[in-house]
Amino acid sequence: xxxxxxxxxxxxxxxxxxxxxxxxxxxxxxxxxxxxxxxxxxxxxxxxxxxxxxxxxxxxxxxxxxxxxxxxxxxxxxxxxxxxxxxxxxxxxxxxxxxxxxxxxxxxxxxxxxxxxxxxxxxxxxxxxxxxxxxxxxxxxxxxxxxxxxxxxxxxxxxxxxxxxxxxxxxxxxxxxxxxxxxxxxxxx
Amino acid sequence: xxxxxxxxxxxxxxxxxxxxxxxxxxxxxxxxxxxxxxxxxxxxxxxxxxxxxxxxxxxxxxxxxxxxxxxxxxxxxxxxxxxxxxxxxxxxxxxxxxxxxxxxxxxxxxxxxxxxxxxxxxxxxxxxxxxxxxxxxxxxxxxxxxxxxxxxxxxxxxxxxxxxxxxxxxxxxxxxxxxxxxxxxxxxx
DNA sequence: AGCATCGTTTGATAATTATCAAAAACAGGA
DNA sequence: TCCTGTTTTTGATAATTATCAAACGATGCT
Numbered sequence: 001x002x003x004x005x006x007x008x009x010x011x012x013x014x015x016x017x018x019x020x021x022x023x024x025x026x027x028x029x030x031x032x033x034x035x036x037x038x039x040x041x042x043x044x045x046x047x048x049x050x051x052x053x054x055x056x057x058x059x060x061x062x063x064x065x066x067x068x069x070x071x072x073x074x075x076x077x078x079x080x081x082x083x084x085x086x087x088x089x090x091x092x093x094x095x096x097x098x099x100x101x102x103x104x105x106x107x108x109x110x111x112x113x114x115x116x117x118x119x120x121x122x123x124x125x126x127x128x129x130x131x132x133x134x135x136x137x138x139x140x141x142x143x144x145x146x147x148x149x150x151x152x153x154x155x156x157x158x159x160x161x162x163x164x165x166x167x168x169x170x171x172x173x174x175x176x177x178x179x180x181x182x183x184x185x186x187x188x189x
Numbered sequence: 190x191x192x193x194x195x196x197x198x199x200x201x202x203x204x205x206x207x208x209x210x211x212x213x214x215x216x217x218x219x220x221x222x223x224x225x226x227x228x229x230x231x232x233x234x235x236x237x238x239x240x241x242x243x244x245x246x247x248x249x250x251x252x253x254x255x256x257x258x259x260x261x262x263x264x265x266x267x268x269x270x271x272x273x274x275x276x277x278x279x280x281x282x283x284x285x286x287x288x289x290x291x292x293x294x295x296x297x298x299x300x301x302x303x304x305x306x307x308x309x310x311x312x313x314x315x316x317x318x319x320x321x322x323x324x325x326x327x328x329x330x331x332x333x334x335x336x337x338x339x340x341x342x343x344x345x346x347x348x349x350x351x352x353x354x355x356x357x358x359x360x361x362x363x364x365x366x367x368x369x370x371x372x373x374x375x376x377x378x
Numbered sequence: 379a380g381c382a383t384c385g386t387t388t389g390a391t392a393a394t395t396a397t398c399a400a401a402a403a404c405a406g407g408a
Numbered sequence: 409t410c411c412t413g414t415t416t417t418t419g420a421t422a423a424t425t426a427t428c429a430a431a432c433g434a435t436g437c438t
Contacts, residue, residue, distance in 0.1 A: 142255055178398095178418085356386085
């Protein structure tokens with residue numbers, strides 16, 4: 001609980017009242033490895049905070065499967081598109097490890113927005129940061145080669161490489177598993 | 190002016206008071222073709238609304254130049270990263286055509302956030318939409334081939350192809366100008 | 379009309395990455 | 409420890425895309 005508030009504090013400060021309201025809205029749950037938090041076609045009605053564990057979001061079609069994000073302790077996760085639009089998700093969310101999550105329902109969050117301008121402001125600021133991160137990834141994807149992107153991932157997010165199967169990391173980087181394996185071996189420099 | 194409020198209305202409704210406050214904050218300006226609205230290294234302190242004209246945002250390094258967005262009538266533009274962080278921009282914004290823009294300064298916008306919860310809500314919702322668009326582009330970039338992305342662009346944003354030089358469209362799609370030319374000729378099916 | 383500039387197309391070749399197939403390495407359970 | 413299934417690596421080949429170079433086309437200006 002305090003960990004959650006500490007993470008939120010990164011985005012903006014909150015009054016005691018607002019903090020308490022958030023605390024009351026949260027529900028705790030345990031999940032097993034390989035379970036699905038969300039399957040394609042379901043509507044995602046919560047934002048989750050990861051107390052413990054690791055998750056991935058991935059798209060799955062007949063031809064291929066692409067992991068587009070990984071999340072770990074102290075991250076917030078949701079199926080952004082489904083959560084915001086209320087439409088069925090086009091992605092899946094799966095547990096890479098056993099996990100403990102805190103959930104806040106969308107309805108409750110919107111009630112909090114009405115009651116506390118400061119909470120909506122915090123979320124506005126959080127969205128800004130999430131946008132910037134995605135933009136940065138997007139630009140990197142176009143400017144750097146597969147090998148450079150792997151190097152950078154190794155520097156900035158080593159936990160991804162340690163805790164996620166290689167094939168999934170490869171799809172995250174936008175390359176095939178074999179190519180990533182060769183990049184790793186240093187063959188492609 | 191009314192066009193701006195109409196665009197804003199897409200995101201959320203606004204009270205008359207809020208609308209008036211926004212109207213007072215706006216400044217109108219004219220620009221010539223090929224001028225820069227913003228150069229790499231400058232801080233972007235405004236959000237702009239395009240009454241008339243076309244712009245592009247692009248990254249420029251020694252090796253290459255990548256146009257990462259195009260904007261036209263009724264679009265809002267800014268250097269997102271610089272505007273939000275207050276840091277010098279890493280991108281350039283240039284006019285593809287002569288243009289008329291309305292500007293709102295960041296400081297003024299934040300004053301409006303304090304005075305009108307509803308304006309901050311509108312912006313929060315606008316960010317959600319912008320995020321979703323970027324996410325969609327990001328996924329498409331990984332799932333579809335260059336040819337498919339071009340086809341899709343042709344269907345969904347034909348004005349980009351009509352009003353933007355081919356080389357810039359190519360960098361937007363993440364391919365070389367020559368490849369795009371061949372894709373267009375239908376050679377790569 | 380003629381010239382210069384910019385944008386686009388075409389051709390030949392090289393580099394990058396994917397795909398298919400099989401072997402090797404690793405991890406967990408009996 | 410051995411077996412089994414999963415993950416990772418390696419090899420050979422094919423497909424995709426980039427790069428370099430040159431030609432073509434359109435536009436605007438004198």
